[in-house]
Amino acid sequence: MIFILVLTTILAILIIRQHRKAKKLPPGPTALPLIGNIPQLVYHAWRNKGIVPAFEYFRKTYGNVFTIWLGPFPHISIADFDTNYEVFVKNGNHYKDRLLAPIFEHCNESHGLVFANGEIWAEMRRFTLLTFRNMGVGRDIHEDRVLEEIDGRCAELDATAVDGKVVVNHGEFFELMVGSMINSLLVGKRFEEHNKPEFFHIRHLLHELNKYFTIFDMILPVWILKKFFPHRYQRTKEGMDEIANYVGRIAEKRFEDMKSGKYIVDEENPKDFVDAFLAKMEKENKNGGHPAYTMKSLKFVLSDLWSAGHDTTATTLTSAFNQFANHPEVVKKIRTELMKITNNGSRPLSLQDRTETHYLYATIAEVQRHASILNVNFWKVSDGPTKINGYELDSGEILTAQVSALHANEDIFKNPKEFNPDRFLQNEKLISQLIPFGLGKRSCVGENIAKTNLYLMIGNLLLRYDIQPHGKLPSTEEILPYSSAKVPDTSVKLEFVKL
Incomplete structure (x- = not known):
């Protein structure tokens, strides 16, 4: 009984923390505790016959800037040129x-x-x-x-x-x-x-x-x-x-x-x-x-x-x-x-x-x-608070120019x-x-x-x-x-x- 109570409490804390975090990030599919969006990513990659079509589905659904949780960590994908240029060129020193x-x-x-x-x-x-x-x-x-x-x-x-x-x-x-x-x-x-x-x-x-x-x-x-x-x-x-x-x-x-x-x-x-x-x-x-x-x-x-x-x-x-x-x-x-x-x-x-x-x-x-060449581009980590499409991001956020989805x-x-x-x-x-x-x-x-x-x-x-x-x-x-x-x-x- 105590074990179930402790497990439920930990799970509730994780869900609350994840929900609060998600509210500050660009939109994306609802993430599960610990495993994030891995089930949705696997499903849409299977359904659409590839990683890139899955990203394109997420882009169409949530916009050119979307968040995918890989496990307990949010990853922000940018699939349009103007935003990528703003982030990685104009503010490139942060990335x-x-x-x-x-x-x-x-x-x-x-x-x-x-x-x-x-x-x-x-x-x-x-x-x-x-x-x-x-x-x-x-x-x-x-x-x-x-x-x-x-x-x-x-x-x-x-x-x-x-x-x-x-x-x-x-x-x-x-x-x-x-x-x-x-x-x-x-x-x-x-x-x-x-x-x-x-x-x-x-x-x-x-x-x-x-x-x-x-x-x-x-x-x-x-x-x-x-x-x-x-x-x-x-x-x-x-x-x-x-x-x-x-x-x-x-x-x-x-x-x-x-x-x-x-x-x-x-x-x-x-x-x-x-x-x-x-x-x-x-x-x-x-x-x-x-x-x-x-x-x-x-x-x-x-x-x-x-x-x-x-x-x-x-x-x-x-x-x-x-x-x-x-x-x-x-x-x-x-x-x-x-x-x-x-x-x-x-x-x-x-x-x-x-x-x-x-x-x-x-x-x-x-x-x-x-x-x-890359279906999944290399991820960057911000070294300070930044702003993308109106979203205030904390230091340490993970994001990338998702080139395959952009193309x-x-x-x-x-x-x-x-x-x-x-x-x-x-x-x-x-x-x-x-x-x-x-x-x-x-x-x-x-x-x-x-x-x-x-x-x-x-x-x-x-x-x-x-x-x-x-x-x-x-x-x-x-x-x-x-x-x-x-x-x-x-x-x-x-x-x-x-x-």
């Missing part, structure tokens, strides 16, 4: 810190760029942006690297072509192309015949990790994962460690060679990201050291840049060519534009052509809108399920409301790399090849709609036909 998923924080130990906060993260972000700029990212120097990679991969395709046609596992092709490009930028090594097995091993690990990155894996405490889901915990931990160790081994070998005098870093002209970091670390150590510049920090920064930079761009390219196979009229329009500015394909598409390729730009924008917002993008590049030509303001790289202090550090890769790779491949389905058409629906990250269809192959 520098990311709510770190316990499993990520456990694996990365607060190092790196993606799963870290605080001064070490801030210093690594500054250093990475400066290093990429000094290495010519987004300019001619980087363009040469990308075109060299395209030439190398296309030469491999052409060598196996029959009557100018080659059947391509396009998911694997783009993963290798992007992985090689990223690897070259970070550690100075392309993936060629002798070291391709290294790449495919890392690729396999990334695919395995995607299977476990559900919204529930991201909110569960590590001890629960260890005790009740040991297999999921072990696969996630081992996968993240192995990716970090792979890129870390190259850096550690170079560091040892540098200490022994076998390798000399040219501080003024580093050949890759590792060189730039080692030069900076050596300089900092002479001046008393900085906690951000350690080999451990380098390993996790490389891991984040490799994993995030590879996965997002390769996924976007695969999604793009799935759309092209389904929409040959779009490819025809792009090629007409490209042939005109490259003198009938007599030269490669260059970054200098960007102002002349309006339809290609519109198509890439529409690809990115559909691809929206499916039919109030912004009419007929959002339709693949229609012309929408961006008919309404030029739409391009500013597309935020595939995020907003504010935590926007993607590799944005310029990704933009360059997408533009040059899509444009130059369509200058060289026509794209046709090999058998059935690829699906343009995502394969794992309940995971935190999108996965495009790679179950069918495409035919690349030499022009």
Whole structure:
């Protein structure tokens, strides 16, 4: 009897506290004590066939700013551009810190760029942006690297072509192309015949990790994962460690060679990201050291840049060519534009052509809108009281620009399920409301790399090849709609036909 009384009292207190809290927050479905809106989220994800359609249901029901309780904690999702800009750009200093998923924080130990906060993260972000700029990212120097990679991969395709046609596992092709490009930028090594097995091993690990990155894996405490889901915990931990160790081994070998005098870093002209970091670390150590510049920090920064930079761009390219196979009229329009500015394909598409390729730009924008890599965007934590849409929020509130829901917002993008590049030509303001790289202090550090890769790779491949389905058409629906990250269809192959 006493136990029931105590339990009832505790439950009543939780309900009252939750009700008072909810009154101060943007609207959302009624939350249950302790488990919050998890039952509704599961139900609407099942009913609407995915996390993103569930968010779109909540947006339509409660407005562009809505609250979902994940367990006992409220999470505020923002699914329109104007509010996101107000919160994360104009008031961005309040939202520098990311709510770190316990499993990520456990694996990365607060190092790196993606799963870290605080001064070490801030210093690594500054250093990475400066290093990429000094290495010519987004300019001619980087363009040469990308075109060299395209030439190398296309030469491999052409060598196996029959009557100018080659059947391509396009998911694997783009993963290798992007992985090689990223690897070259970070550690100075392309993936060629002798070291391709290294790449495919890392690729396999990334695919395995995607299977476990559900919204529930991201909110569960590590001890629960260890005790009740040991297999999921072990696969996630081992996968993240192995990716970090792979890129870390190259850096550690170079560091040892540098200490022994076998390798000399040219501080003024580093050949890759590792060189730039080692030069900076050596300089900092002479001046008393900085906690951000350690080999451990380098390993996790490389891991984040490799994993995030590879996965997002390769996924976007695969999604793009799935759309092209389904929409040959779009490819025809792009090629007409490209042939005109490259003198009938007599030269490669260059970054200098960007102002002349309006339809290609519109198509890439529409690809990115559909691809929206994350079904559930990373959550931020406010560091002080703020105001959103008239709601006074306390310090420590959890919120995010829910990009996937924004890109499916039919109030912004009419007929959002339709693949229609012309929408961006008919309404030029739409391009500013597309935020595939995020907003504010935590926007993607590799944005310029990704933009360059997408533009040059899509444009130059369509200058060289026509794209046709090999058998059935690829699906343009995502394969794992309940995971935190999108996965495009790679179950069918495409035919690349030499022009």
